[in-house]
Amino acid sequence: MSAHESLEIELKFDVDAGLPAPDLAGLVPDGRVGEPATYLLEATYYDTADTVLARNRTTLRRRTGGTDGGWHLKRPSTTKAARREMSVSFDDAPADDGVPTVLRDQIASIVRLGELVPVATITTDRTVTSVFDAEGRELAVFCEDLVSAESLLPGGEVTRWAEWEFELVHGDGALLKRAKAFLREAGARKASSVSKLARAIGSTPTDVERRAAGKKSTALELVLFDLAAHRDALVAYDPLAREDAPDAVHQMRVAARKLRSVLTSYPLVIAPEQTRPIADELKLLGEVLGDARDLEVALETNELMLAREHAPGDLVGVLIEGERIRHERALKSMRFALSTERYLALLDDLDHLVDAPTPGPDADSPAREVAAEAIAASYRRLKKAQRNLRDYDAWSPDWVEQLHTIRKRAKATRYTAESADSLRRSSFAEIGAFAKAVQTQLGVFNDTAVNRARLAEVAERTPLSPAAMFVLGRIDAREEARGRKAVKAYRKL
Structure with a gap:
């Protein structure tokens, strides 16, 4: 149709x-x-x-x-x-x-x-x-x-x-x-x-626009404002993600991650028995969207890498046509997941959470104080992960895995800091900017690591012509260089 x-x-x-x-x-x-x-x-x-x-x-x-x-x-x-x-x-x-x-x-x-x-x-x-x-x-x-x-x-x-x-x-x-x-x-x-x-x-009632949290807002007001904004983004990107519009799957996954981040960063603002099941469902949704998004990125990367080469047809078939088929399968699985009663029930639960939250112990506390504690805690976890990197030999598998942990901690710190943007505190913004910079550089490195693992899998499992293997080696070398450059930029931070 x-x-x-x-x-x-x-x-x-x-x-x-x-x-x-x-x-x-x-x-x-x-x-x-x-x-x-x-x-x-x-x-x-x-x-x-x-x-x-x-x-x-x-x-x-x-x-x-x-x-x-x-x-x-x-x-x-x-x-x-x-x-x-x-x-x-x-x-x-x-x-x-x-x-x-x-x-x-x-x-x-x-x-x-x-x-x-x-x-x-x-x-x-x-x-x-x-x-x-x-x-x-x-x-x-x-x-x-x-x-x-x-x-x-x-x-x-x-x-x-x-x-x-x-x-x-x-x-x-x-x-x-x-x-x-x-x-x-x-x-x-x-x-x-x-x-x-x-x-x-006749006229129909519309959702009341929520006011951004200010200096005198409570923690509950801050959390509800953020939850409503990210819920609205999730719903808005849903139809665009289904049709695979540019960047839509990525933005929908970001919305799901930010929703979960708010719930986990402020665990005592809304009663955990109400937020925990929703956070678990959001994690699963993020994984479903992530499968489609990761293959989308891989396909785009392969197209860029091969554009610089006179790649033989058998390599193009594996890295472009093969990845396109995998991406289409992931999109099909994503569309199925977005049509299930489980996903639609999650959206209803999000609405209920925003409209009728069960206040937790920190609900009436000043938003600035609760946000400061949440950001500080997340920042401490990030710095601890960075210190732990010294325990591993550079470029060893454990060292690379720790960089992955640092990237995830940086993303969590960034999202927590951004959740308090409406409070307009420069110290929050500075931590968020630092975490974003860490996430960006290590995100590039992670992409290259994933790409190189996929290239190694292709080389091992797929019969390729000598010309294809030569080009595959060149691409791997460029990805290694790109990853090392990203790590160098991270270290400068």
Whole structure:
């Protein structure tokens, strides 16, 4: 099943029914407008009974009529005045098969185990006019809509209204700005709702924005602010990770790790019996995401290394095609894990933790004091691991393993320090910056160690041509040099 995703950038206005549309040709120098086309659009909108999609500014509909009949999922975007739209045509999703799986996966982290049911039906009598530039390129479409909507929620009503939409096709922000002023002058008003569905079912409650912890905040307020932020990041990256968007798996794993770090760094702020099971589940989630992420990094590294060589085909097959297959398998396993009831229950438990925590002994203590103790404890563990490195011979297996321990301790210290960013203490920031620098350099060394182990495995287990073995040796030498350079940079810290 295939889906098409695009960025919808549009303006929406309320208008009086029957208000004549202005001539839009004047928006573009030497521009023109096409012949108006009229369509009857009939849509059914789906959500849970408690409208969790609407609360997350997300809409899911099945629509017939017009030029894009099918299923449409619309979500917020980081681009101003824009929304992300994913669509599946009826050719790819037969009408009687229900919500397409590809769209269900995209909203799984929001809907979870909730049942999707029709919440509104909306019929739109739409007249569409295209705006072209002097070269005949379509810049935008202007829609005059007469809307009739029926809410299917308890106590729902039928409402009718008229609105205008101006959506960019190949136009730019300057055209959008001109169109806004032009249409307002013609009698259009600011839209009373962000979407037709919002107007049909009425306003829905949204999550209250949490205030960042300050000088007088309690430890519980600090922890809850951090947990909410990382929970939101985890949920936001979930659909992107499923489709293997750039850096999405990595960022989702970071969010899971930071959540676990907050829980383990402040063990007495929230009751352990509430946090411990969640921390254990987050550890498992991090491992699942880590498998996919590590193979993603390995594949990218192999591509960069071979780009500098005239590598024979058998080596390319092992280091590129073979790793790509392993990566795809890891992604498949990750997607399965993200679709299990266990993972969805973890998201529910995180919500409950943020909304209804069981206070621990340190809950009402000043945030600065509790954070200072947590950061200091983590920093002491890092320094102890660094001192213990002296007990091993340089470049011995035990010495290399201790560098790995130092890297993990540095990451823990960094995350703990960053959890107190909102307190704005320079000493916390300095420790976090130092830990980040250690983690970065030893992370490079760890990557090279992992890569070299994989190269050695390939050399031992895979029949390769002499030319391939020669190139493999060159790559191994470069990785060894890169690792030694990273260790040297670490020692300077």
